[in-house]
Each structure stands twice: as C-alpha cells, then as structure tokens.
Amino acid sequence: MIEFVxxxxxxxxxxxxxxxxNTDLETCKGDIxxxxxxxxxxxxIDTKIRFTNxxxxxxxxxxxxxxxxxxxxxxxxxxxxxxxxNLLRIIDSKTPEDVCEIVEKLQAINQNHEIKFxxxxxxxxxxxxxxxxxxx
Numbered sequence: 001m002i003e004f005v006x007x008x009x010x011x012x013x014x015x016x017x018x019x020x021x022n023t024d025l026e027t028c029k030g031d032i033x034x035x036x037x038x039x040x041x042x043x044x045i046d047t048k049i050r051f052t053n054x055x056x057x058x059x060x061x062x063x064x065x066x067x068x069x070x071x072x073x074x075x076x077x078x079x080x081x082x083x084x085x086n087l088l089r090i091i092d093s094k095t096p097e098d099v100c101e102i103v104e105k106l107q108a109i110n111q112n113h114e115i116k117f118x119x120x121x122x123x124x125x126x127x128x129x130x131x132x133x134x135x136x
Contacts, residue, residue, distance in 0.1 A: 002106055002135050005120040006128065013120040014041060014085050020118065021083050022046045030080030033072060037090050054090060062091045062102045069106075073113055081116045088121055096123045100131035 005013045005020075018041060021034050025046055033050045034041075037059075045051045052072075054060075059068050065084075073079055084090065091102060099121065106117050121132075128136075 001110060001116045002103060003116070003118045004128075004132055004136055005118065006123055006125065006132075008124055009122045013122070017083050017085055017118060017120055018044050021049055021081070024081055025049065028080050030078045031076060032081045032083070033079055034083045034085070035068075035090075036085040038086075041085075060090070060092050062098075062105070065090055065102065066105050066109075069109065073109065073115065077113075079113075079115055081118065083118045083120075085120045086122070087119045088123070096121060096127050096132075097129045100129055103131050103135070 005016055007013050018034075021032055022045070024032055025048055031050065033052060034045050035052050035054060037054045039053045039055070042051050042053070054065070054068065057068065059065055069082065087099060087102070088096065091098060093099065109115060110117065
C-alpha cells in the first residue's frame, strides 16, 4: 500500500506525517522507519521509530533512495511502515511526474514485503501525476 500526503510548501505535511507515524506505533505489529532529508524533526518522532536523515548518507535521486530502502528492509524484516518525507526534494525532482518511477519500484517492494509506504509531496492536487492519482 502506498499513501500520499500532499499540499503546498508550508501546509503542514511533515507535521501530519509525524503525527501519523507516532499514532501508528499504537497498532503497528512491526517496525516503523521515518525518512527525511533534514534533522530538525528528529525530536518530534517517538524514539521507538527509526528516524533517518538521508543527508547524513548523501542519498539523492531515485536510484540511491531505492537502494537505501532496499538495504533497510533487507537488514530488518520487521519493517511494516516506511514514511518518506519531502520525496520530491530527496529524488531531486524537476516535476511531480518524476515520482512515477519510484512509485512503480515501491509497488514492487510492497508486493514482496507488504510494507506500507507513506510519501509526502510538495505539490497541489492539480499537479499530481496520473500514477499518484491512480493510487489515491
């Protein structure tokens, strides 16, 4: 399953995702990972959630992000939910359409490992690519 949190910059997407992740701790029967490209939200995430700042690892682009996700999953088979905040910035996107490649790859990972992905995108609903609209 892939879910999306979207809206214009400054609309509260990250706060919503943090609240969702912290709430998911109550019912999740596995581990939760929260991926961001900044460190400033680390203190708002419950310490039982693995917070990862991709900037520390130099992860940029779809290929590197998928490699990182695959490594995290192969290291920990108990991962059940993965939050990825600021997706467009992490994959160094020029347009929201650029997410279609990663959405396809995450769907394949989901089929093999049944991990729920929650992705945030800084764009308005009218800018969402068809690959995202098909999932919401």
